[in-house]
Each structure stands twice: as structure tokens, then as C-alpha cells.
Amino acid sequence: MAAPNAIANAMSRLDLEGHDLPPSPAPSTPSNGRRYALATELVHTNVGDQHHAANMPIYQTATFHGGPGQQYDYTRSGNPTRTHLENHLAKIMNANRALVVSSGMGACDVITRILKPGDEVVTGDDLYGGTNRLLTYMKENGGIIVKHVDTTKLDTVKAALSDKTAMVLLETPTNPLIKIIDIAGISTAAHEASPNAVVAVDNTMMSPYLQNPLDLGADVTYESGTKYLSGHHDLMAGVIGVNNLALGDKFFFMINSTGCGLAPFDSWLLLRGIKTLAVRMEKQQANTMAIAQFLEAHGFKVRYPGLKSHSQYALHWSQARGAGAVLSFETGSIALSERIVESTKLFGISVSFGCVNSLISMPCRMSHASIDPALRKERALPEDIIRLCVGIEDINDLVDDLSQALVRAGAVTLTKDGFVAREVEGETGTTKQVVDEP
Ligand SMILES: Cc1ncc(COP(=O)(O)O)c(C=O)c1O
Numbered sequence: 001m002a003a004p005n006a007i008a009n010a011m012s013r014l015d016l017e018g019h020d021l022p023p024s025p026a027p028s029t030p031s032n033g034r035r036y037a038l039a040t041e042l043v044h045t046n047v048g049d050q051h052h053a054a055n056m057p058i059y060q061t062a063t064f065h066g067g068p069g070q071q072y073d074y075t076r077s078g079n080p081t082r083t084h085l086e087n088h089l090a091k092i093m094n095a096n097r098a099l100v101v102s103s104g105m106g107a108c109d110v111i112t113r114i115l116k117p118g119d120e121v122v123t124g125d126d127l128y129g130g131t132n133r134l135l136t137y138m139k140e141n142g143g144i145i146v147k148h149v150d151t152t153k154l155d156t157v158k159a160a161l162s163d164k165t166a167m168v169l170l171e172t173p174t175n176p177l178i179k180i181i182d183i184a185g186i187s188t189a190a191h192e193a194s195p196n197a198v199v200a201v202d203n204t205m206m207s208p209y210l211q212n213p214l215d216l217g218a219d220v221t222y223e224s225g226t227k228y229l230s231g232h233h234d235l236m237a238g239v240i241g242v243n244n245l246a247l248g249d250k251f252f253f254m255i256n257s258t259g260c261g262l263a264p265f266d267s268w269l270l271l272r273g274i275k276t277l278a279v280r281m282e283k284q285q286a287n288t289m290a291i292a293q294f295l296e297a298h299g300f301k302v303r304y305p306g307l308k309s310h311s312q313y314a315l316h317w318s319q320a321r322g323a324g325a326v327l328s329f330e331t332g333s334i335a336l337s338e339r340i341v342e343s344t345k346l347f348g349i350s351v352s353f354g355c356v357n358s359l360i361s362m363p364c365r366m367s368h369a370s371i372d373p374a375l376r377k378e379r380a381l382p383e384d385i386i387r388l389c390v391g392i393e394d395i396n397d398l399v400d401d402l403s404q405a406l407v408r409a410g411a412v413t414l415t416k417d418g419f420v421a422r423e424v425e426g427e428t429g430t431t432k433q434v435v436d437e438p
């Protein structure tokens with residue numbers, strides 16, 4: 001029989017409804033008395049292993065022996081490798097608590113499960129296709145009212161907010177139009193309109209290395225760990241960070257109930273990836289800036305917040321520490337864009353971003369294909385848009401690869417001084433009338 005104090009310990013982990021509370025409330029680690037620069041914090045964690053292992057071991061087990069009161073009983077409810085990752089993430093996300101799940105969409109699902117029928121969600125009109133798909137499902141099947149508005153305009157967002165607003169879901173920069181959203185301004189407005197509204201920010205494009213939404217007034221920061229945090233496209237993960245521990249408990253309840261907590265091996269792999277986040281991101285950003293300048297100098301319309309020509313340059317730099325490594329540009333023709341995408345050799349045709357390898361894609365055909373074409377048109381998502389997700393390769397090789405692709409695809413006109421983007425008939429500003437050539 002278990003000792004009385006073990007039973008008392010176990011009981012103290014149950015809430016009033018008898019829900020199992022998290023095995024580890026995730027304090028930050030390490031606690032050094034002072035905070036190091038993020039690049040240092042990313043690398044160092046107190047493993048605290050009984051055998052002094054230098055890296056956190058993989059607790060590849062479903063169950064743990066013992067009775068009530070012990071920290072771990074079953075990996076769906078908690079696992080030491082996952083807890084260590086969560087502690088490490090809480091530290092680098094400036095969060096009181098972090099939780100990790102099996103994908104970025106899994107994180108979005110956990111967060112939006114706190115909504116009830118009749119609740120209102122205010123969100124953007126340029127969102128990752130999967131997020132749009134989940135919200136549409138909830139609207140059509142869960143009785144949730146979803147308002148898609150232009151979140152770049154604070155007044156438009158304010159007009160959509162009311163005391164019925166239960167959640168505001170933001171992305172910044174947005175995928176793939178690279179629009180910048182005022183996190184602090186919208187968080188304040190949302191809480192004024194509805195004090196209990198949860199402002200959740202998808203931080204996938206930036207990672208905690210470049211942007212910390214909780215510091216700007218958001219209630220939840222989440223991201224696809226599949227991208228920059230892991231950096232190698234060898235795992236799927238989703239990460240959630242909160243300061244409000246009661247909200248963290250609600251999310252943990254969902255994770256334990258639905259069983260989407262990140263598996264021990266993937267937790268270990270993600271921990272490994274996070275250590276190199278700073279060096280990868282610095283190199284990827286520098287490469288992206290050079291490519292953005294190269295494309296702009298040759299006459300392409302480029303969307304990248306590192307360029308002064310970005311209409312929300314000042315807003316972006318008021319809330320982020322870097323421009324990231326995703327840019328998009330337009331050609332004026334779907335067929336031309338297809339030829340460019342098919343002509344690169346180093347930029348691989350693939351969805352996703354954040355990997356050490358450079359990638360090229362056409363969002364309307366790939367990552368955002370789940371958005372109905374009519375809706376894409378309504379939201380002014382150009383069908384010809386090309387997204388570049390820049391990796392850590394040598395910049396001269398990348399520029400050379402892109403130059404050759406632009407020439408091979410016929411996207412540029414050769415001049416005695418080099419080349420310039422070819423004018424495509426039918427172009428009408430940002431919402432292009434895309435003309436397909438024969
Ligand atoms: C901005 C953004 N959020 C969330 C997700 C979902 O992440 P995951 O693929 O890990 O489910 C993605 C991509 O998939 C994304 O681009």
C-alpha cells in the first residue's frame with residue numbers, strides 16, 4: 001500500500017474536477033541568477049540527470065513503475081525528455097510554461113479547443129492554409145463564429161472585436177504575403193473589448209529567437225517546431241508558450257486527454273535542433289536579405305520585412321529582432337512562376353520552411369491549396385506568387401542558382417548591363433490580373 005504522504009502528494013495534483021494536473025509545472029531552467037543572451041541560453045540547459053549525462057537522455061518508455069505520487073506514470077501524461085524540452089522552451093520563449101505537441105497544427109488544435117459554440121474568433125485574411133482549414137471546420141461544425149479581417153488595420157480589427165470575442169488568432173509576418181500585424185496594439189484592443197479574450201500568436205515565421213509575442217501582450221505564443229526550432233525537416237512538432245498558468249493547465253488537460261504530446265524521440269531531436277537556432281537563423285537571414293536585394297534590384301516586387309520598401313518595415317522592427325528567412329515575390333504570370341520554380345537546382349520544390357536547405361514553392365498550388373480558389377481571389381492572394389525559404393548554403397551559389405532559373409524560365413530581359421524583370425502584360429498593381437502565356 002502506498003504511504004499516506006504519497007497519496008496526499010497525488011491528491012494535491014488533482015483539480016476540483018478530478019483532472020490530473022501536469023507532472024511538471026515547468027519552471028525555467030537553468031536558473032543562473034542572471035539571464036544570458038538568447039544565443040547562449042539556447043545552447044545551455046541543466047540536464048540534471050542521475051548519471052550526469054551531458055545531454056538529456058531519451059526516456060523511450062510508455063509507462064513508469066510505481067504508485068500514486070510519483071512524477072511520471074504514463075508518457076501521454078508526461079515524460080522526462082518532453083518535460084526537459086518544455087522547460088528549455090519556456091526559458092527561450094520568455095514563458096512561464098511551455099507545452100510541446102506532435103505538430104504545429106496540433107498546437108493550434110489544442111489552443112482552439114478551449115472555444116465553445118457561440119464564441120467569436122477574430123483572425124486574419126492571410127493565414128497559413130492549414131490554420132484557415134481548421135478554423136473553417138470549426139465554423140462549419142463547431143458553432144464557432146470566425147471573422148477574417150485585414151489584421152494589418154487596427155481600426156478594422158477593433159470594429160470586429162466585441163465582448164463576445166473569445167480568441168484573436170494572429171500570424172506575423174503572415175504566410176505567404178509577409179504582412180506585419182501589430183501584436184501589442186491588437187492585444188490591448190482585444191483585452192479592452194473582452195477582458196477574457198485569449199490573444200494567440202503564431203510565431204512560426206520568426207521563432208523565439210526573433211520575436212516574443214508574450215512580451216508584447218499576447219496570451220499565447222505558438223509555432224510549428226517543424227520549422228526553425230528543429231531546422232532540419234526531420235521531425236514534426238508544435239510548441240505552445242503561456243504566462244498564465246491556468247491557461248497552461250487547460251492546454252495540458254487537452255494534450256493529456258487527446259494524446260498529442262510530443263513523443264520522447266522527437267522531443268530529444270527538437271532539443272538538439274534548438275541549440276543551433278541562433279547560428280542557423282543568423283545565416284539564413286543574411287542569405288535572405290542578399291536574395292531580396294538581388295531580386296528587387298532586378299525589378300521584381302519582393303515582400304520581405306528586411307527591405308525598407310516593405311510598407312510595414314517600421315512596425316516589424318518595433319516588435320521583432322530580425323526579418324526572418326522567408327520572402328515572396330511575384331512575376332505577373334502563373335506559367336512564368338511555374339517555370340522559375342521548376343528551373344532552380346539548389347532551391348528544392350517543397351512546402352514548409354525553416355530548414356537548412358533552401359526551398360521554393362508556389363503557395364497557391366502547395367501550402368495554401370486548401371483555401372478555395374475563389375476565396376484566395378477575394379483575399380487578393382496572387383496565384384503567381386513564389387515563396388523562397390532560404391537556407392544556410394553559400395550565398396553566391398544561391399544567387400547563381402536563382403539567376404540561372406530566371407534566365408532559363410524567360411522571366412528576365414537581358415540587357416548589356418545584366419538583366420531586368422520582364423514586363424508581363426495584364427499586371428494591375430498588387431492584385432494582379434494574372435495572364436497565362438501560351
Ligand atoms: C505559419 C504556420 N503555422 C502553422 C503551421 C503548421 O505546422 P505543422 O506543419 O508543424 O503542423 C505551418 C505549416 O505547416 C505554418 O506555416
Ligand SMILES: N[C@@H](CCSC[C@H](N)C(=O)O)C(=O)O
Nearest residue numbers: 128130175351352353366367
Ligand atoms: N499538404 C499539407 C501542406 C503543408 S504546408 C507546410 C507549411 N506550413 C508551409 O507553409 O509550407 C497540408 O495540407 O497541410
